[in-house]
Amino acid sequence: MTSRLQSARQTDSVFHTEDLNIYYGNFLAVRDLSIDIAKNSITAFIGPSGCGKSTVLRCFNRLNDLIKSFHIKGKIYYHDQDLYASEIDPVEVRRQVGMVFQKPNPFPKSIYDNIAFGPRLLGYKGDMDELVEQSLKQAALWDDVKDKLKAFGTDLSGGQQQRLCIARAVAVQPDVILMDEPCSALDPISTLKVEDLLQELKEKYTIMIVTHNMQQASRASDYTAFFNVEANSKGQRTGYVVEYDRTEVIFQSPKEQATQAYVSGRFG
């Protein structure tokens, strides 16, 4: 599997993990993760509930740091820099690695202020109106909201709210965008819009997406990691990567039995 992956990696990698083990206190949540994330690609994390996909995703922008008992063993490199080195400021990491959440979570502010929030934090000096417009256009929301930028972000429909959240993440011009089941609260049409959007966004950004929707993974992603979970003798459930490869390989000719069973819908 390793050799195949390396040959698949033509582009340089943004993230690289080595024997990553993720703990909450003594509880091992995810084990032995060694993975490369290719630049300007979409990488999907799929797998049954509770297998640690979201936990892994949140390691890449250090959002798990908010949980006190969280700690890792092993390494995550971000462009050859140790992401968890003591001199790294998690706040800086999150400015490089944006995130879109499962449930649309616009701030209770105007659409304009939602987009401008991040750039203002960074002390953005350029033309804010233009940045807001660009960000909304990138998120394919501009035509919907250009006449009501003062309206509350929370008054938009669910699909629009999620695109607003994508625009908000894009506005700080990150390097990577993490998406944690971004379409799980959306209707099928909004979901398709977001998926189309992903294809445009990957021109500029590297995207990592957790999804429960296997069609979505097969339609939208370039690489797919299949996670599974197994319980130890004490009943603690630890997630691990079963197989990681190009998406068409995972869905059409996976090497592992479990992957085959999962992608064909026989379990999970």
Added chain:
Amino acid sequence: MASTTDHSSPMNRKRSATARSIDNGFVWGTAAVAIAVGLLLVAIALRVGTDALPAIQKFGLGFLVSNRWSVIDGAFGALTQIYGTLVTSFIALLIAVPIGVGVAIFLSEDFLPPRIKQPIVFLVELLAAIPSVVYGLWGIFVLIPFLRPVGIWLNANLGWIPLFSTAPAGPGIYAAGLVLAIMILPIIAAISRDAMVAVPAELRQAAYGLGATRWETIFQILLPAGFSGIAGGVMLALGRAMGETMAVTMLIGNSNTIDSFSILSQGSTVSSLLANQFAEAGGLQVSALMYAALVLFGLTLVVNVLAEIVVRRFSLKL
């Protein structure tokens, strides 16, 4: 559930007559109680209003701008008391709002492990359980002696400011205001903390996810999102401060004349006036007290309406 009748579908099952009458009885009973409470408020307001009528007819709106309260001359004006009420409440808010909101921020974040935080939350809320008269007693024997040098210093060094233009006389407006601040602090802290805790965790994560620091998240997202709750708590506290009687009566000095704007001088509030005079009052004085009560009623009504407007105007749709 097996049914012996033809109507075996659950939809057709009839509830027993008893169950239905209990249902109806409950609806009517709660409606009656709710209406009775409303009527009680109207009845009190009407009674206070009619009893105040002679004074209203005699003094008119002049009552509000006259500072003369003379039982002997039968001349009554409540400016001193209205001023005292507003100033003590304002002092209380000035001190209690920043501290209360600060406590709320501190106790709603994870600065402390829960093991230490929970007892502190409990203790702050326990401040509200201390009876008013105990605050008054503590104020007389502890706070006023402690504040005396502060008052003397303020008068000596900042005496050119009208607020500090008199020498402190032991009890006074500032002591009453300070104790009121302590009394309303737990209301502001508890309600503000609830408002902050109720802000959805997703908003916090969204802010952190954009690279906001903890303080940027608190001041730009959590406080604005919890604003309507915090404002509601502050208004509730203001209502409490304006109506508070026992502790204020014990600490304010109960002077019925207003000589200066100094907060170091003695004064009185509408509620302390009522508490001091109701026992010996007769004739027009009773009517004047009722008028004063009506004014206090009006003040708290205005505060509550303002609170409602503020909360609606700024309440953020989450």
